[in-house]
Amino acid sequence: xxxxxxxxxxxxxxxxxxxxxxxxxxxxxxxxxxxxxxxxxxxxxxxxxxxxxxxxxxxxxxxxxxxxxxxxxxxxxxxxxxxxxxxxxxxxxxxxxxxxxx
Numbered sequence: 001x002x003x004x005x006x007x008x009x010x011x012x013x014x015x016x017x018x019x020x021x022x023x024x025x026x027x028x029x030x031x032x033x034x035x036x037x038x039x040x041x042x043x044x045x046x047x048x049x050x051x052x053x054x055x056x057x058x059x060x061x062x063x064x065x066x067x068x069x070x071x072x073x074x075x076x077x078x079x080x081x082x083x084x085x086x087x088x089x090x091x092x093x094x095x096x097x098x099x100x101x102x
Contacts, residue, residue: 009048013061017044023088024069026078036081039069 021044025036043066052058065085071078 006048009059009061013046013048013063017046017063020065020085020088023084025081025084026069026071027081036084037071037073039071041070042066042080043068 021042022040023038024040024042025038028035028037045064045066046061047064048059048061050057050059065080067080067082068077069080070076
């Protein structure tokens with residue numbers, strides 16, 4: 001596998017995460033009311049593997065999204081409101097494949 005191909009894979013995965021991250025929000029609870037505030041950020045970890053569990057060739061990246069977003073209005077880390085993220089999951093996966101091609 002060429003380093004150029006791996007770079008395209010990494011860029012494509014990051015582009016998908018960037019699309020997904022735009023939907024990040026946190027819960028706001030004031031005066032008995034509940035709402036959401038878009039934060040546009042979350043913490044992630046990425047792990048790229050080049051084999052399957054059976055050790056067959058299989059390039060893939062696991063992206064772990066932590067339940068944390070920084071709320072700049074309250075200037076603190078808070079839990080994610082996951083409703084919009086779950087709805088956006090398939091949308092954010094679509095940019096990956098076309099971006100891999102040279």
